[in-house]
Amino acid sequence: MGLIDFLKSIEPDKKKSPLLHTAYDAFFTFAYAPDTVTKGGTHIKDGMDLKRLMVTVVIAMQLCYLFGTYNIGHQHFVAAGEYLGFIEGFHLKLAHGLIKLIPIYVVSMAVGLGIEFYFAAKKGHAVEEGYLVTGALIPLIMPPDLPLWILTLSIVFAIIIGKEAFGGTGMNIWNIALLSRVFVFFAYPLTIAGDQCWISGYEKISGGTSVNYGWFHTGFFNTLFEWLGLSTFSTATTVVDGFSGATPLALAYEGGWEKVTSVFSEGQMIWGAIPGSIGETNKVFIVIGALILLLTRVASWRIMVGMLVGLIGTTWILNALGSTPFMTVTWTQHLMMGSFLFAMAFMATDPVTASSTDKGKWIYGILIGFIGIIIRVMNPAYPEGWMLAILLLNTFAPTIDYFVIESNIKKRFSRA
Amino acid sequence: MNKLKLTLSLALLTNILSAQSQSSGSNLLFYGIVAVCAVLVIWAMLGLAGNLLKIEASKYGIDPETSNMGVFPGLRDFIKPKRPSFAIGGSFHSLKKGFDISLEGKAEGDVTNAGVSRFAIRPEDFRGMSPIPKVEVELGAEIKAGDVLFYDKKRPEIQYVSPVSGEVVDIRRGEKRSIAEIVILADKEIKYRKVSIPDLHSCERGELVSFMTSNGLWPLINERPFDVVPLLETIPSNIFISTFDTAPLAPDSNVIIAGNEEAFQHGLTVLSKLTTGKVHLGLDARGKTIPSPAFTGASGVEKHWFSGPHPAGNVGVHIHHVSPIKGHNKVWTLGVQEVVTIGKMFITGEYHADRVVALTGAELVSPKYVKTFQGASLGDLLKDNVREENTRVVSGDVLTGKQESLEGFLGFRDDQVTVLKEGNYYEMFGWLLPLAPRPSVSGTIPSYGKDYKFEVDTNTHGEKRAFVVTGQYESVLPMDIYPQHVMKAIITNNIERMEGLGLSELTEEDVALCEFVCTSKNPVQSILRQGLESLKEQS
Numbered sequence: 044m045g046l047i048d049f050l051k052s053i054e055p056d057k058k059k060s061p062l063l064h065t066a067y068d069a070f071f072t073f074a075y076a077p078d079t080v081t082k083g084g085t086h087i088k089d090g091m092d093l094k095r096l097m098v099t100v101v102i103a104m105q106l107c108y109l110f111g112t113y114n115i116g117h118q119h120f121v122a123a124g125e126y127l128g129f130i131e132g133f134h135l136k137l138a139h140g141l142i143k144l145i146p147i148y149v150v151s152m153a154v155g156l157g158i159e160f161y162f163a164a165k166k167g168h169a170v171e172e173g174y175l176v177t178g179a180l181i182p183l184i185m186p187p188d189l190p191l192w193i194l195t196l197s198i199v200f201a202i203i204i205g206k207e208a209f210g211g212t213g214m215n216i217w218n219i220a221l222l223s224r225v226f227v228f229f230a231y232p233l234t235i236a237g238d239q240c241w242i243s244g245y246e247k248i249s250g251g252t253s254v255n256y257g258w259f260h261t262g263f264f265n266t267l268f269e270w271l272g273l274s275t276f277s278t279a280t281t282v283v284d285g286f287s288g289a290t291p292l293a294l295a296y297e298g299g300w301e302k303v304t305s306v307f308s309e310g311q312m313i314w315g316a317i318p319g320s321i322g323e324t325n326k327v328f329i330v331i332g333a334l335i336l337l338l339t340r341v342a343s344w345r346i347m348v349g350m351l352v353g354l355i356g357t358t359w360i361l362n363a364l365g366s367t368p369f370m371t372v373t374w375t376q377h378l379m380m381g382s383f384l385f386a387m388a389f390m391a392t393d394p395v396t397a398s399s400t401d402k403g404k405w406i407y408g409i410l411i412g413f414i415g416i417i418i419r420v421m422n423p424a425y426p427e428g429w430m431l432a433i434l435l436l437n438t439f440a441p442t443i444d445y446f447v448i449e450s451n452i453k454k455r456f457s458r459a
Numbered sequence: 460m461n462k463l464k465l466t467l468s469l470a471l472l473t474n475i476l477s478a479q480s481q482s483s484g485s486n487l488l489f490y491g492i493v494a495v496c497a498v499l500v501i502w503a504m505l506g507l508a509g510n511l512l513k514i515e516a517s518k519y520g521i522d523p524e525t526s527n528m529g530v531f532p533g534l535r536d537f538i539k540p541k542r543p544s545f546a547i548g549g550s551f552h553s554l555k556k557g558f559d560i561s562l563e564g565k566a567e568g569d570v571t572n573a574g575v576s577r578f579a580i581r582p583e584d585f586r587g588m589s590p591i592p593k594v595e596v597e598l599g600a601e602i603k604a605g606d607v608l609f610y611d612k613k614r615p616e617i618q619y620v621s622p623v624s625g626e627v628v629d630i631r632r633g634e635k636r637s638i639a640e641i642v643i644l645a646d647k648e649i650k651y652r653k654v655s656i657p658d659l660h661s662c663e664r665g666e667l668v669s670f671m672t673s674n675g676l677w678p679l680i681n682e683r684p685f686d687v688v689p690l691l692e693t694i695p696s697n698i699f700i701s702t703f704d705t706a707p708l709a710p711d712s713n714v715i716i717a718g719n720e721e722a723f724q725h726g727l728t729v730l731s732k733l734t735t736g737k738v739h740l741g742l743d744a745r746g747k748t749i750p751s752p753a754f755t756g757a758s759g760v761e762k763h764w765f766s767g768p769h770p771a772g773n774v775g776v777h778i779h780h781v782s783p784i785k786g787h788n789k790v791w792t793l794g795v796q797e798v799v800t801i802g803k804m805f806i807t808g809e810y811h812a813d814r815v816v817a818l819t820g821a822e823l824v825s826p827k828y829v830k831t832f833q834g835a836s837l838g839d840l841l842k843d844n845v846r847e848e849n850t851r852v853v854s855g856d857v858l859t860g861k862q863e864s865l866e867g868f869l870g871f872r873d874d875q876v877t878v879l880k881e882g883n884y885y886e887m888f889g890w891l892l893p894l895a896p897r898p899s900v901s902g903t904i905p906s907y908g909k910d911y912k913f914e915v916d917t918n919t920h921g922e923k924r925a926f927v928v929t930g931q932y933e934s935v936l937p938m939d940i941y942p943q944h945v946m947k948a949i950i951t952n953n954i955e956r957m958e959g960l961g962l963s964e965l966t967e968e969d970v971a972l973c974e975f976v977c978t979s980k981n982p983v984q985s986i987l988r989q990g991l992e993s994l995k996e997q998s
Contacts, residue, residue: 047885072922076889080882080917084984085974086857087560087879090897090904092921094890096928096978099903169922213925213979339902343930399929400941448944452959458785 047075065164072169096341097172101179103335104389106328108183111321112140115187118318119244123254124283129316134273138264140187142257143243144321147182150191154198155181162207171212173219173395174202180220180389183322184382184430185227186235187243193231197223217437218396221430228430238288241318250284290318291380292419292427299368300376312379323385326378333388342392345404346411350387353412354378361420369420381419386411386429396437400447407443411436505531542764546744547755549762552780553744554937557768558972560707560898562857563912564877566817566826570714573816573829575839577868578623579640580608583633584871585678587687589613590637600627605652605675605810608641616691620675622812622833624650640868645832651809659729659805667732671801675810679797681872683778683790684963685995696788697736697778700727702754702795703743705772706856706968710817710874712743712795713751714828719799720753726802727760734791737761741777767937775969779938784964787998796874816840816869820878821914822850831869837876838865845878851917853877858971859984882918890921900935900976924979932973932983940964942973946983949990954997957990966991 050071055063073094081088116136117129126132155178156170163170185194201223206215227235234240238248245252256278265275291312294302307317315325323329336342358374365371378384391397391411398407411432418428509531540553582592592609596602603624610618623645633639657670668691671677682689689695702712716723731738740757743750744764755762763781765771774792784790793801796814803811812833819826824844831840837852845852845865853860854870857877861870869876886894893904897920898913907913932942940961948956967984974983 074887076886076918076920077922078883078885079919079922080851081919083862084982085971086851086853086860086862086877086917087898087915087975088919088921088980089901089976089978090893090899090920091901091976091978092890092980093924093927093978094921095901095903098891169924171924173927211925213927341901341903394929395927397929399943401930401933404930444944448941448960451939451941451961452956454939455783455959455961458783 050074061167062160062164065170066160069160069163069170093172094175097175099339099341100176100336100389103332103341104179104183104322106331107322107325107385108144108179110315110325110328111183111323112144113137114315114324115140115143115243115321117316118187118242122242122245122248122282122286122288123280124286125280132274134268135264135276138268139244139260139276142259142264143187144182146191147185147187147189147194147321150194151181151198152178154195155202158199158202158207162211166211173212177201177219181223183385183389184220184224184320186240187321188240189227189234193227193234194223196230197226200226213395215395216441217434218390218393221390221434221437224430225434238290238293238318241290241320242288245282248282248286248288250282250286252282254278254280288318295372295380296369296423300372302368303376303380309379320382323382326384329384329388333384336388336392342388343394343397343404345401346392346397346408347387349405349408350383350391350412350415353409354383354416355412356409357413357416361416367420372420377416377419381427382429383415386415386433390429391433391436396440398440398443398447400444403440403443403447407436407440410439540766543744543746543766545746545749545755546742546764549740549742549764550781551744551764552766554765554767554771554776554780556934556937557705557770558900558935558976559705559768560857560975561910561912562707562819562898563821563914564819564823564826565708565912566710566819566828568827570717570815570828570830573831573835573840574842575831575835576645577628577642577836577839578621578625578645578832578834579642579836579868580619580621580834580871581640581868582609582611582619582638585611585619585688586685590633590635592619592638594630594638594641596621596627596630596641598627598630601625602627602643603650603652604812605654607675609638614690616669616672617677617688618673618675619678620810622810642868649832651807651811653808656805656808659732664732667729674804676801676804678871679793679800681792683775683792683966684784685991686966689789689791693789695734695736695791696785697782698730698734698738698791698793699741699774699778699781700730700738700793700795700798701741701772701774701777702750703741703745703772705745705769706858706875707769708817708819708826708875708877709772709856710815710828711748712754713748714817715795715815715874716751716753716799719802720751722799722802722806723753723795724757724802725805726798726800727757729801729805730791730793730798731759736782739763739777739781741765741772741774743772745771770935770969770972771937773969775964775966776937779940779964794872794874797872814869814874816873817875818844818878819875820853822846822878822880833869833871835869837863837867837869840869840876841865841878847880849881849883850878851881853879857915858975859968880914880916882916884918886918893920900931901978919980921978921980923981926979926981928978931976931978932970935972935976936969938964938969942970942983945990946981946986949986949993952993954993957994962987962990962994 055067057064113136116139119139120126120132120136155174159170159174201219205217205219205222209215242248244254246255256276260276268275291303291307294306311317313326317324337344355374358377361370398404415428415432418431542551582588588611592611594609595607602621604621606621607618608621621643623643625643625645628644629642631639654674657666678688680689727738738760740760740762742754742762742764744766763777770776778790800812814831814833816829816831818829822845824846852863852865854863854876855861855873856875860877896907896913936942945960945962948960965987967987970983970987977983
């Protein structure tokens with residue numbers, strides 16, 4: 044095999060240039076499964092490894108990526124009152140989406156993997172694959188217009204303080220992707236709160252504000268589209284009068300389900316043609332992703348079902364109280380709005396930060412469902428609760444496990 | 460007590476309510492509340508009765524956890540697993556967790572003679588033996604089967620004997636002049652040293668023990684926890700024998716027992732004299748083959764049927780479900796062939812260490828059963844039977860066996876040899892697009908159906924990583940134990956926690972599947988042994 048001999052011949056020296064060797068090793072083991080054989084212990088090993096596990100999660104979220112990219116463009120033009128049909132102006136919406144998404148994705152991967160490689164080289168072990176998933180999740184949960192320097196800061200914070208400070212992959216207490224988002228949320232609240240941030244390409248969302256196109260819009264894509272004879276980006280585009288950019292949750296807080304359905308149809312919400320974070324709007328594709336994770340048994344069904352149980356139970360109680368319009372929203376309606384399903388499929392199921400015992404997973408899931416919906420419905424400042432609920436339960440997951448394990452120990456000692 | 464208080468307060472409540480509703484005159488509400496209270500009182504009384512029944516039952520030694528002795532039916536009573544029709548008598552345990560690794564190369568056909576000429580007994584096969592035991596034979600000496608080969612200087616009463624007669628041709632030394640193995644060139648016709656047997660009915664336990672220790676029978680017994688040859692004064696709380704092996708390509712016990720039925724029963728009778736508890740027999744209820752009448756009809760023992768995937772046949776799993784090791788109690792375990800050897804000694808007065816061994820694995824020309832003795836030379840066993848050069852010879856099964864070469868010998872307790880390909884090859888995008896079928900519990904790798912037989916190699920299919928996935932170990936261990944937390948307790952050397960989490964109920968073979976399935980490729984078995992060693996030092 045010629046290629047492998049060539050790859051082996053360019054291997055950098057581990058002692059002389061550890062960082063280069065770590066990077067080489069990461070890419071080499073990506074291209075080739077290593078030739079190591081079992082030594083002591085079992086003589087055969089399961090075909091599953093961490094790379095395959097992580098890539099399964101990444102594959103499960105690809106539909107969210109596809110749709111999210113297009114939806115960035117769609118929401119941009121809806122704000123302008125142009126191309127209101129979902130597939131009208133397809134090329135423009137896709138181009139705008141790519142212009143917004145690709146820099147976010149590249150920064151997320153470059154910054155995150157850069158830090159990972161550095162720490163792996165410093166500690167002298169191979170690069171752990173965990174960041175493949177984290178780095179793919181981060182763009183999906185950010186608003187499309189997020190400044191790249193804020194994104195960089197948030198990732199640096201999340202990985203160094205949230206992961207490496209605790210000892211690296213497998214040791215972190217909080218979900219890294221959510222930690223980066225919570226950093227943006229608390230350090231730069233204006234960029235991620237309110238109704239303004241979910242529509243990209245404008246200075247601010249108010250009638251008459253003109254678009255903010257760069258070279259890629261007017262230079263690269265317009266030239267391309269002109270050459271192809273398609274319609275082009277127009278710098279004269281402005282936000283249409285009376286457009287607010289409000290998300291379904293913001294509307295539900297004001298006037299319950301009636302107010303929501305006066306702006307968005309149920310179909311729109313289920314299929315995700317609504318403003319929101321990049322990857323969390325299309326409920327159908329998220330459910331497909333969740334099913335992939337469940338069928339391959341990569342994610343814990345106990346956590347997912349637990350969260351659903353928590354959501355449904357808490358919603359019933361709130362429905363019975365019914366003192367604000369938001370409290371009367373039923374659980375099926377709750378599922379259509381906001382990022383519950385995304386949080387359930389991809390965030391809460393992170394095995395490192397969730398409870399590790401089966402019983403603990405149930406408790407963990409149910410409590411996330413309970414606390415998340417309470418924050419969503421009761422908190423006037425920020426009508427979405429999953430980020431905070433999951434981080435809170437991440438904090439308590441070891442405590443939940445502690446009690447589950449203690450009861451097992453107690454049972455064993457009581458036998459003696 | 461709580462139930463009683465509840466009953467009293469309910470009765471009181473009924474009185475108050477009745478007084479109130481009479482004054483208001485709302486009859487319907489009053490009767491409704493009385494009805495609800497009456498139901499609650501009856502329920503509370505039934506609960507009380509149920510608890511009393513449970514207490515009574517536990518006085519008779521019935522475990523309230525495994526059998527429902529209360530008044531209310533438990534959930535388990537409604538979804539009781541179906542017991543196969545042939546599993547008559549004894550308890551029945553249906554296990555769900557675990558994984559059957561179905562491999563190519565199962566031994567088949569009749570038992571043939573192996574024609575092995577060289578045998579070896581290795582001190583290192585016995586855990587805890589000092590590295591330089593006292594060797595009782597000299598190079599070139601002519602010995603009989605049952606003659607003493609060596610003993611541990613710390614415990615000189617326990618004799619280790621030769622499985623065959625012949626000439627001592629080699630006493631190999633290992634590191635620091637330790638004794639690695641004593642090699643015997645066997646006679647064509649095995650000659651046995653004959654001893655007089657004590658009368659089983661009249662002899663004392665001490666007499667029995669000294670007979671067994673001086674005739675090489677004692678090392679056949681394995682003591683849990685820690686897997687050591689037991690101390691002479693130890694009285695085990697129970698003795699467990701598993702009559703089926705669910706490990707990959709494991710030999711069929713019905714083949715092993717054929718012709719040895721009487722010796723097996725006699726061995727069981729001897730063992731039952733050594734314990735204050737019972738001799739427990741684990742029987743195969745999976746339904747693939749019906750266990751031999753030697754197992755199902757054995758007398759003087761408790762029988763327990765187990766069904767489910769591997770490790771349902773592991774003796775550790777049986778102990779956990781029948782009578783878990785408590786406190787500092789010891790439990791002895793033996794294999795079927797070891798019991799037969801003990802039985803034969805008490806019938807003939809001779810040490811018959813003949814073993815039926817399954818030669819298995821996809822790399823063999825013809826996987827088969829052969830008849831030989833303890834410690835047979837692997838080179839002789841596998842002569843002209845191995846397909847290729849780049850193979851690994853394992854004494855035992857692929858999960859727990861020991862890596863050997865063709866110069867090596869069969870392990871003391873092993874009844875299986877597995878030969879498989881070495882996996883020292885690079886695979887392009889092997890983690891993403893595995894080309895060759897491989898066994899896996901993961902849903903991301905095609906399973907090829909239940910009857911597919913995999914050809915496996917020793918490739919690790921990935922590199923070692925930090926613990927990430929949870930619940931994976933638990934899914935292949937049918938015990939009420941959290942193996943991942945046991946591992947973490949061992950790594951952090953927290954003795955109290957290891958003990959509390961049930962480390963002493965585990966041994967390598969029980970967690971072997973955990974190591975197989977581990978996504979992060981952690982050496983679970985060696986971590987476990989490290990924990991058992993520190994636990995042993997403490998106690």
